[in-house]
Amino acid sequence: xxxxxxxVGQAGGNVTERLARFDANMGYGAVQGALAVNSAETxxxxxEFVDTQLIGADRxxxxxxxxxxxxxxxxxxxxxxxxxxxxxxxxxxEAEAIFVVAGLGGGTGxxxxxxxxxxxxxxxxxxVYALGVLPGRNEGALYQANAGRSLKTLLREADSTxxxxxxxxxxxxESVEGAFETINEKIAKRVGLLFASxxxxxxxxxxVVDSSEVINTLRxxxxxxxxxxxxIASEDSSENITTAMTxxxxxxxxxxxxxEATTADSALLVVAGRPDAIPRKGVEKARxxxxxxxxxxxxxxGDFPLDSDRLGALVxxxxxxxxxxxxxxxxxxxxxTDEAESESTDHADRLTDDRLENLF
Ligand SMILES: Nc1nc2c(ncn2[C@@H]2O[C@H](COP(=O)(O)OP(=O)(O)OP(=O)(O)O)[C@@H](O)[C@H]2O)c(=O)[nH]1
Numbered sequence: 001x002x003x004x005x006x007x008v009g010q011a012g013g014n015v016t017e018r019l020a021r022f023d024a025n026m027g028y029g030a031v032q033g034a035l036a037v038n039s040a041e042t043x044x045x046x047x048e049f050v051d052t053q054l055i056g057a058d059r060x061x062x063x064x065x066x067x068x069x070x071x072x073x074x075x076x077x078x079x080x081x082x083x084x085x086x087x088x089x090x091x092x093x094e095a096e097a098i099f100v101v102a103g104l105g106g107g108t109g110x111x112x113x114x115x116x117x118x119x120x121x122x123x124x125x126x127x128v129y130a131l132g133v134l135p136g137r138n139e140g141a142l143y144q145a146n147a148g149r150s151l152k153t154l155l156r157e158a159d160s161t162x163x164x165x166x167x168x169x170x171x172x173x174e175s176v177e178g179a180f181e182t183i184n185e186k187i188a189k190r191v192g193l194l195f196a197s198x199x200x201x202x203x204x205x206x207x208v209v210d211s212s213e214v215i216n217t218l219r220x221x222x223x224x225x226x227x228x229x230x231x232i233a234s235e236d237s238s239e240n241i242t243t244a245m246t247x248x249x250x251x252x253x254x255x256x257x258x259x260e261a262t263t264a265d266s267a268l269l270v271v272a273g274r275p276d277a278i279p280r281k282g283v284e285k286a287r288x289x290x291x292x293x294x295x296x297x298x299x300x301x302g303d304f305p306l307d308s309d310r311l312g313a314l315v316x317x318x319x320x321x322x323x324x325x326x327x328x329x330x331x332x333x334x335x336x337t338d339e340a341e342s343e344s345t346d347h348a349d350r351l352t353d354d355r356l357e358n359l360f
Contacts, residue, residue, distance in 0.1 A: 001195050001211035002029075004091040004098045006083075007036040007050070008076070008116060009109025010043045011133045012102040014180065017047045018188035019101075023195065024049075030195035033090030037083055037116075039075050039108045040064030053086055055079040055112070065107035069146045072111025073359045080119050096211055097127045100158070104150040105135035105143030114153035114359055127159040127215060129224075131191065134258075134329060136166040136176040141336035148333020153359040160218040160318060162191070163225060164257040165325075190228045190257070193314055197270055197304055207280075209270050209302025217300055220265035220319030223326050227256035230272075233311035237279040240311055244271060244282030245289065247313040252293060256315070258325050264294040265319025272304035272312035290315065330356070 007016030013036035023031040034050040041062035044052040054062060056075030065071040076083075091098060100117050102109030113130060120128045132154060135143040154161045169186040170179030198211040218224055229250035233240050248269060252262060267290050271283050283301060291299045294317065304314070320326065334356055 001198060001214050002032050002094050002096050003195050004032050004087070004095045005034040006098065006100050006116065008100060008102040008112045009038055009106055010040065010103065011106070012036065012109045012113065013038055013043055013047050013050070013052070015131070015133065015184055015187055016101050017049050018184045019192055021049050022188040022192040026192065026196065028192070028196035028199050030199045032092045032095050035086060035090055037112070039072070053083060055083065065111070067107045067142055067146065069107050069111035069150060069359065072107040072109070073115055075108070076112035076115040080115065083116065084119060084123065091124060095126060097129055097215065098124060099129050099131050101131040103133040104147035105139055106146065110146045110150040111359055114150060114157050117154065117157045121157065127218065129218060130154045130158040130161040132161055132163050134163055134165045139176065141339050144333045144336035145340055148330060148337060148356045149359050152356050155222060155321070156358065160221055160224045163223055165259060168257050168259050190226055190314065193272065193304065194226060194316060197302070207303045209304055213268055213300045213302055214316065217266045217268040217316050217318045222319045223261070223321040225256055225258035225261045225317045225320050227251035227315040228312065229255040230310040230312035232309060233273055233277050235277060237277050240277055240279045241282035241285070243311050244279050244286050244313070247311055248286035248290060248315065251313040251315040252290065258320065258323070260325040261317060261320045261323035262293055263320065263323045264296050264317035266296050266298040267294050267300070267318070268316040269299065269301045270304050270314040272306045272314065273308060273310065275303065275305045277311060278303050286313070
């Protein structure tokens, strides 16, 4: 799937840079253009691989918005034309989708990403998706509350919002900050493979996954999640039937970007490995299992030919917002909002309102 990427804020910029780099190193050519936008100048200076654009300089003088996501919304709104102009040539005519990438807990990305998605939707005919990083459980109440509002608004504006929980893809015991490198690398590989689906392969059979399968899976809207797992495989496909099942189960149940999100409207199972090693029977079994597990009758599938001694499963879920994990996060965000508001007498009147307001 050919995509254009726009990272907003620190997490957005870092993840965009990693994704663009992974795609270039692998030679997939799925990332057509990438831009990082931020109100903090130093964050942009640390990026080497993607083009950058500073916003809000007249308001915050390059110092960031300090986790104030309403200010993040405002600076994005003020400078939106400049960003849209800068996208000429980056969103090419070949691009099949745009991804706006952001950490939802801070200020610039949390507040800015929904505004950017809104404007991109007015201009482009291709789907505009969000790739949102949720704060880990140990990050403060402000981050949870910010992420709740940002997610609520993104769900309204984006064609689908792919969520990565910062608690999901790092080792036990590692602090979230210390783990950014690990998490970003995992995001780059997994999301990078999803983008590369249908790109990297030439002259191969009809079972190969195509970018339209990704788009159709995300058509369910709402929340999307991505899981991944691999195992050493035999050269003989008939010996890999159990392995295909095992990696598919692991991808959904333990290797997912959103732990415990298994209920979905649609799903896509991409099996990666040497074409000779991919067991048709095993893949069929895994697809049926995925139908039962997600409760979806729309489970698509396809192969991703890859020269590797491992067999991998990439599971994309669409319409996963009814999952326990998303509900639990929204509860956490609402509680955090209540806490923040009960501490602030200025905002006492807001308590009577819907507790998670849209950002705009
Ligand atoms: N996975 C990952 N998460 C990050 C990274 N950097 C920050 N975060 C997370 O993103 C959230 C904070 O958002 P940032 O992107 O730092 O904030 P920002 O959008 O730049 O906004 P301000 O700094 O307030 O202007 C927190 O939940 C962090 O844990 C990163 O490189 N990778």
